[in-house]
Amino acid sequence: MNRPVTVDDVAKHAGVSIGTVSRVINNAPHVSRKARDAVERAIDELAYVPNKTAQSLAGQRRGSVVLAISSDDPGLFANLFFAQVVTGVNAVVEETDLELQLVLAASDRGRARLSRIFKARAADGVMLLALKENDPLSALAESSGLPVVHGGRSLDSEPRFYVDADNRGGARSAVEYLISLGRRRVATITGSQDQHVGVARYLGYREAVVLAGLDDSRVAHGDFSEAGGAAAMTSLLDRFPDLDAVFVASDAMAAGALSVLAARGVQVPDEVAVVGFNDIVTAQHTTPALTTVRQPIDALGREMTRMLLRLIDGDTPTSLILPTTLVRRESA
Known part of the structure; x- marks a missing residue:
């Protein structure tokens, strides 16, 4: 290796957890003979030198x-x-x-x-x-x-x-997908704008819309909650009744948005296409099932x-x- 060998390297080489490597290095109990042998072989093969500071701190750990x-x-x-x-x-x-x-x-x-x-x-x-x-x-x-x-x-x-x-890139790809479907009046329901994640997803929306030469004014701010998504969707429909797509910055808010669209008699996706973000389990069980950006x-x-x-x-x-x-x- 061109860099110092780390505990993580030893763990991967030995096929054990980082915690197991640490316990072997510090002669801690409750390590199986098989795991101890694997770690010791990995240390020899990789020429790992234990971090003395980390070893000295091990006895002070609170667990x-x-x-x-x-x-x-x-x-x-x-x-x-x-x-x-x-x-x-x-x-x-x-x-x-x-x-x-x-x-x-x-x-x-x-x-x-x-x-x-x-x-x-x-x-x-x-x-x-x-x-x-x-x-x-x-x-x-x-x-x-x-x-x-x-x-x-x-x-x-x-x-x-x-x-x-990759919140910004994920949001941008979602809006680019909506635009590729022929949607030209794309709105967004943002997440909280006092959080990096909310701002990043809003910027991803704006990048995609502006680069496509479309209007980026169809915006309502939410708070990542289902109730917040419902309130924001109501605001969007009242202000922009001609919108044909909406990117929603979380699946919870998207569920709220879908409930409002259904109550207003708006057909999804025929009249308004909806994309969420996160891919939580709920996304598979909304009506209709939610197209969304999956983050791991x-x-x-x-x-x-x-x-x-x-x-x-x-x-x-x-x-x-x-x-x-x-x-x-x-x-x-």
């Missing part, structure tokens, strides 16, 4: 990681996006000896709880999700001295370590956790932007 979400909405996990991210995070954590702590930290009370965890050194690392512009949660985590991985990016600064999806939500959670584990083990991973793909169903 847990935190997933902090910038929300205090009690209905948060009704949004299947968050449920799928947590599922992905938990799947990787379960491969280690670590415990997962989930903290909803949008309120002062939630952030105070997180601050107590940091001050007590009761965690080995933290993952942040759903940050808003100038979110105090980011500064709190970054000042903790712990490894920090961001799920997505923020509007005010780009974190050093993050995993994100479970993989987002998994890669965030793997990145955090590498930081805990003393490695320096590279931030990731995961690809998106258009999934065609009956709504467009």
